Amino acid sequence: xxxxxxxxxxxxxxxxxxxxxxxxxxxxxxxxxxxxxxxxxxxxxxxxxxxxxxxxxxxxxxxxxxxxxxxxxxxxxxxxxxxxxxxxxxxxxxxxxxxxxxxxxxxxxxxxxxxxxxxxxxxxxxxxxxxxxxxxxxxxxxxxxxxxxxxxxxxxxxxxxxxxxxxxxxx
Numbered sequence: 001x002x003x004x005x006x007x008x009x010x011x012x013x014x015x016x017x018x019x020x021x022x023x024x025x026x027x028x029x030x031x032x033x034x035x036x037x038x039x040x041x042x043x044x045x046x047x048x049x050x051x052x053x054x055x056x057x058x059x060x061x062x063x064x065x066x067x068x069x070x071x072x073x074x075x076x077x078x079x080x081x082x083x084x085x086x087x088x089x090x091x092x093x094x095x096x097x098x099x100x101x102x103x104x105x106x107x108x109x110x111x112x113x114x115x116x117x118x119x120x121x122x123x124x125x126x127x128x129x130x131x132x133x134x135x136x137x138x139x140x141x142x143x144x145x146x147x148x149x150x151x152x153x154x155x156x157x158x159x160x161x162x163x164x165x166x167x168x169x170x171x
Contacts (some may be wrong), residue, residue: 012053012153012154013041013054013055013151013152013153013154014151014152014153015041015044015055015149015150015151016149016150016151017149018149019147019148019149020123020147020148020149020150020166021123021146021147021148022123022124022125022168022169022170022171023122023123023166023167023168023169024120024121024122024123024166024167024169025040025042025119025120025121025123025150025164025165025166026118026119026120026163026164026165026167027040027118027119027152027161027162027163027164027165028116028117028118028119028161028162028163029062029116029117029119029159029160029161029162030111030113030114030115030116030117030159030160031064031113031114031157031158031159031160032114032158032159032160033157033158034113034157034158035064035065035113035157036063036064036155036156036157036158036159037061037062037063037064037154037155037156037157038062038063038152038153038154038155038157038159039059039060039061039062039063039071039152039153039155040059040060040062040119040121040150040151040152040153041054041055041057041058041059041060041073041149041150041151041152041153042057042058042059042060042121042123042128042148042150043057043058043075043123043143043145043146043147043148044056044057044148044149044150044151045057045145045148045149046074049073049074049095050073050074050095054073054153055073055149055151056073056074056075056145057073057074057075057145057148057151058070058071058072058073058075058077058128058140058143058145059071059072059073059153060119060121060128060130060138061101061104062117062119062159064110064113065110066103066104067104067109067110067117067119067132067137068104068105068106068109068130068131068132068137068138069101069102069103069104069138070101070102070104070128070130070138070140071100071101071102072093072094072100072101072102073094073095073100074094074095075094075143075144075145076094076142076143076144077102077128077140077141077142077143077144078140078141078142078143079102079138079139079140079141080139082102085102085103086099086101086102086103087099102138102140104130104132104137104138105136105137105138105139106132106135106137109132109133109135109137110132110133111133116162117132117133118131118132118133118134119131119132122169123146124169124171125146125171126141126142126143126146127139127140127141127143128140128141128143150166152164
């Protein structure tokens with residue numbers, strides 16, 4: 001077993017050198033101690049685009065009890081029942097204090113703290129699908145980006161990653 005541990009302080013991310021489009025990313029992660037916040041960033045481009053820290057991207061949240069949420073970081077994505085899930089349209093946005101979060105579709109898909117969770121994300125054209133431990137937890141389309149770097153980020157809690165597997169999807 002090879003693990004990559006991100007300590008969470010300072011906040012930051014690891015990012016690929018190459019850019020990707022039309023792929024499936026499979027990884028396993030767990031919080032080693034106190035549960036906290038981390039995520040996988042897709043279609044990542046401009047560095048430090050939000051709060052002079054986070055790169056422009058679509059985040060798939062892995063924060064404890066919120067795994068699979070989308071966070072729009074200067075990119076956007078559409079989901080079914082958009083207003084029900086994201087709130088009133090006039091509050092939406094992709095930066096600053098706008099509502100950037102789109103909650104996932106399930107509760108209880110994550111395993112207990114300390115156990116390994118499986119995250120699978122498929123990015124195909126302008127669509128992103130997310131599974132947590134085999135449950136389809138989010139599905140977005142009309143994404144404003146269709147390619148970019150991939151990043152793993154940590155915010156304030158130690159998180160471990162293993163089995164990071166990237167597979168191209170032929171179009």
